[in-house]
Amino acid sequence: MVRHGNALTDLVAVLESFTVTRLLHLRPAVAYNQIMKWTDRIKMWKKYGGVDLATYPQLQAVLGFVEVRNALEHGLGRLTERQLGQHRDEVLRQIVATGVQLDGDRVLVTPEDVGRCGDVGEGFVRFLDLHAPKT
Secondary structure (H helix, E strand, O other), rough: OOOHHHHHHHHHHHHHHHHHHHHHHHHOOOOHOOOOHHHHHHHHHHHHHOOOOOOOOOHHHHHHHOOOOOHHOOOOOOOOOOHHHHOOOHHHHHHHHHHHHOOEEEEEEOEEEEEEEEHHHHHHHHHHHHHHHOO
16 A cells, blocks of 8 residues: 555656646746645646646546645645645545545555546646647
8 A cells, every 4th residue: 555655646746746847937937835735826827827727627636636645645644634624525525536545534545546646647737738838
């Protein structure tokens, strides 16, 4: 399970890096601290890149894999207090969109989950690459 969690974490890191780097390359005046959170990235892509990331059909799964990664990295495999706090229902909906199973507050990552993460991430990168302005 640790190996699968590490693979999923790496896939999400690549996805986030692509999303941030592409926007910063497109609009160098955007400061990194303006796009540290996904909510900010979504707003900034729409504002500066003209791409509405919310139109990607599997955006909830993308955000859900981010939440799974956060549980793995910040909660040692468990949903964190932050995830279970104010935005609990939203976080749980996003995780459900990934297909990753929960055992209480623990994420159970399988090889199939890693494959889905890769597929969803690949689709997102293709979507963004297709819709983003060319530089």
